[in-house]
Amino acid sequence: MPIKDSILPKRLLNEDFRARYSQIFMIYLFLILFMLGISFCNGDFLTISNLKNLLVGAFPLLMAAFAQTLVILTGGIDLSIGGIISVANVSCVACMTRFPQSAFGCALGVLTAIVSGLLCGLINGLFVTRGRIPSIIVTIATMTIFEGVALYILPVPGGSVHSAFAQFLTGDLFGVPLALLLLILATVILRVLTNSTPFGKALRAVGGNESAAYSTGIVVWKVELWAYLLAGLFCSFAGIFLAAEMYSGDPTVGNTFSMNSITATVVGGTLMTGAVGDILGSIAGVFIIYIINNMLNLLGVSSYYQFIFQGLILIFALITSSLKSQKK
Amino acid sequence: MLQAKNISLPAKRFDRDFFKSIAVYLILIAMLLLAELFSPGYLKLSHMIGILRISSFMGIAAIGQTFAILTGGIDLSIANTISFSYIIAAQVMMGQNQNVLPALGEALLLGLVVGLINGTSVCFLNIPPFIMTLGVSSVIQGAYMIFTQGAPKGNTAPIVSDISNKSLFGAVSGVVLIWLLLAVLSILVLKRTPFGRRIYSVGSNPVASKFSGINTKWVICSVYILSAVVASLTGFLLIGYTGTSYLDAGAKYSTSIIAAVVIGGTAITGGKGGYMGTMAGAVIMTVLEDFLNIISIPQAGRQIIEGVLILILILIYGREKIKKA
Numbered sequence: 001m002p003i004k005d006s007i008l009p010k011r012l013l014n015e016d017f018r019a020r021y022s023q024i025f026m027i028y029l030f031l032i033l034f035m036l037g038i039s040f041c042n043g044d045f046l047t048i049s050n051l052k053n054l055l056v057g058a059f060p061l062l063m064a065a066f067a068q069t070l071v072i073l074t075g076g077i078d079l080s081i082g083g084i085i086s087v088a089n090v091s092c093v094a095c096m097t098r099f100p101q102s103a104f105g106c107a108l109g110v111l112t113a114i115v116s117g118l119l120c121g122l123i124n125g126l127f128v129t130r131g132r133i134p135s136i137i138v139t140i141a142t143m144t145i146f147e148g149v150a151l152y153i154l155p156v157p158g159g160s161v162h163s164a165f166a167q168f169l170t171g172d173l174f175g176v177p178l179a180l181l182l183l184i185l186a187t188v189i190l191r192v193l194t195n196s197t198p199f200g201k202a203l204r205a206v207g208g209n210e211s212a213a214y215s216t217g218i219v220v221w222k223v224e225l226w227a228y229l230l231a232g233l234f235c236s237f238a239g240i241f242l243a244a245e246m247y248s249g250d251p252t253v254g255n256t257f258s259m260n261s262i263t264a265t266v267v268g269g270t271l272m273t274g275a276v277g278d279i280l281g282s283i284a285g286v287f288i289i290y291i292i293n294n295m296l297n298l299l300g301v302s303s304y305y306q307f308i309f310q311g312l313i314l315i316f317a318l319i320t321s322s323l324k325s326q327k328k
Numbered sequence: 329m330l331q332a333k334n335i336s337l338p339a340k341r342f343d344r345d346f347f348k349s350i351a352v353y354l355i356l357i358a359m360l361l362l363a364e365l366f367s368p369g370y371l372k373l374s375h376m377i378g379i380l381r382i383s384s385f386m387g388i389a390a391i392g393q394t395f396a397i398l399t400g401g402i403d404l405s406i407a408n409t410i411s412f413s414y415i416i417a418a419q420v421m422m423g424q425n426q427n428v429l430p431a432l433g434e435a436l437l438l439g440l441v442v443g444l445i446n447g448t449s450v451c452f453l454n455i456p457p458f459i460m461t462l463g464v465s466s467v468i469q470g471a472y473m474i475f476t477q478g479a480p481k482g483n484t485a486p487i488v489s490d491i492s493n494k495s496l497f498g499a500v501s502g503v504v505l506i507w508l509l510l511a512v513l514s515i516l517v518l519k520r521t522p523f524g525r526r527i528y529s530v531g532s533n534p535v536a537s538k539f540s541g542i543n544t545k546w547v548i549c550s551v552y553i554l555s556a557v558v559a560s561l562t563g564f565l566l567i568g569y570t571g572t573s574y575l576d577a578g579a580k581y582s583t584s585i586i587a588a589v590v591i592g593g594t595a596i597t598g599g600k601g602g603y604m605g606t607m608a609g610a611v612i613m614t615v616l617e618d619f620l621n622i623i624s625i626p627q628a629g630r631q632i633i634e635g636v637l638i639l640i641l642i643l644i645y646g647r648e649k650i651k652k653a
Contacts, residue, residue, distance in 0.1 A: 136458050
């Protein structure tokens with residue numbers, strides 16, 4: 001009867017561990033079964049080169065999903081993520097085009113993208129925290145603003161990117177795709193940040209119950225502001241990577257990322273009400289969505305159906321998570 | 329047990345919401361005067377009639393959004409509902425007058441279906457409205473893309489075109505009259521009927537409403553049904569205005585309608601505000617877009633200025649109270 005006598009490791013029997021990881025486990029199980037299923041139909045799917053392409057292609061969405069997860073954990077939502085990605089993308093390309101193929105232009109481009117991402121995040125955060133306007137309204141407005149800014153900086157797709165930099169980002173390092181290394185690095189940092197540090201706990205506390213968090217001494221507005229700043233930072237990473245991938249800039253490149261990042265976050269088990277959620281889940285969510293989209297493209301399904309699938313996946317994930325919480 | 333009728337919510341003529349709505353009208357007048365300053369001839373009667381006509385589409389759709397926001401929710405699927413019903417109406421009408429009623433019926437049916445999906449999910453499945461309507465919005469967009477295969481067909485019947493375009497009695501168009509009629513109905517419903525009082529009650533305090541015997545689930549559900557049906561009506565009237573069918577007709581309304589409601593004094597958290605302010609908000613948004621068009625600012629600049637102005641107006645109007653710890 002006593003747990004000590006059981007042969008199972010203590011950890012697995014710990015209620016807390018099960019509660020936190022069971023959902024992630026289920027999502028990854030689904031993802032793996034899904035990928036196995038596809039490889040049955042299409043033998044080329046589980047090859048190294050295809051998986052590499054998958055990772056490089058999904059990397060921007062991964063960054064966007066990280067950004068969205070951070071914001072949703074505070075109980076908010078960020079519809080302007082697509083806009084921030086577009087701004088970062090075009091500002092990076094604009095700088096690189098201004099100083100073509102020079103290391104200075106490259107560094108300036110990356111720096112400008114990061115600064116613009118942080119600036120956009122700051123604008124969002126300030127209006128939400130100090131302006132006391134709900135995040136949905138703020139980000140709907142800033143979405144149009146940022147899209148406009150991107151269109152202003154680069155009215156039509158074009159420009160050039162530092163080729164060595166682009167190849168470096170999308171290529172391999174020590175035989176492993178750089179994207180994978182960056183992903184692991186970002187995951188480790190973010191996961192530790194959101195799960196183990198006081199900041200992460202404050203983040204979830206704010207998402208769970210803002211006034212209770214305030215009562216425990218958390219400076220709510222600073223925590224929320226940092227969430228939006230970090231979201232802007234990760235959006236800028238996505239924008240830079242997209243510039244490297246496409247070898248050019250596109251002012252509307254970010255358009256699909258807002259909806260997709262929300263869907264990925266929800267599919268990954270993060271609750272829209274905040275506080276509950278895990279970065280690992282969002283990663284699985286991104287891959288599920290990205291692979292489905294990829295599959296539809298390969299099967300020649302028209303892109304119209306992809307719209308419906310996006311929405312249906314989101315609604316399905318919402319319904320299942322709500323049914324699950326109602327059962328408790 | 330307290331019945332909803334006995335709750336003494338402000339039903340007086342001159343409550344606080346009323347003063348807030350008056351303030352919006354002052355802002356509208358200020359904007360019109362500024363516009364006249366920068367672009368002389370702006371206040372010409374023919375131009376103002378045109379502005380009213382364009383605002384009425386936004387105004388009608390904003391009825392639903394106002395109701396939804398008053399209950400503390402939001403409906404993000406309005407824009408795509410407008411687009412889809414627009415496409416359906418065009419396809420069914422095919423330019424024939426005898427097809428008008430079937431077209432209207434099918435458009436409203438679409439609104440009913442969308443509204444039922446939104447409403448039941450929000451109240452029975454407890455899914456937050458903004459994310460549910462966002463998802464449904466995406467599904468609707470995919471649905472009409474597949475329906476039209478990217479090539480929308482059909483055009484408006486003459487009757488609908490007359491309603492939405494020609495001026496009756498040399499002054500206002502039929503669609504403006506429809507808007508005014510619906511507006512009066514909405515304001516009466518909100519301020520004078522038990523249903524309206526229940527909406528305010530649910531928006532300001534859902535828990536207390538439930539314990540007062542109000543069927544909060546039915547109130548919330550009906551609001552989303554209303555929102556979608558009104559949006560589909562807007563789509564139907566819109567085809568009369570533009571003539572031929574095209575995709576994404578409702579896209580430009582997505583942010584403007586929300587902005588109109590919030591600028592009009594309705595609190596985004598619900599429970600406060602009303603449709604009077606929304607009407608002014610709709611005209612403000614139309615004047616804004618129109619003025620920026622007239623002074624020929626390119627698309628990018630227009631978006632930036634619109635977004636910034638929306639933020640500023642919301643900052644003045646739509647803030648939540650300072651939360652006590």
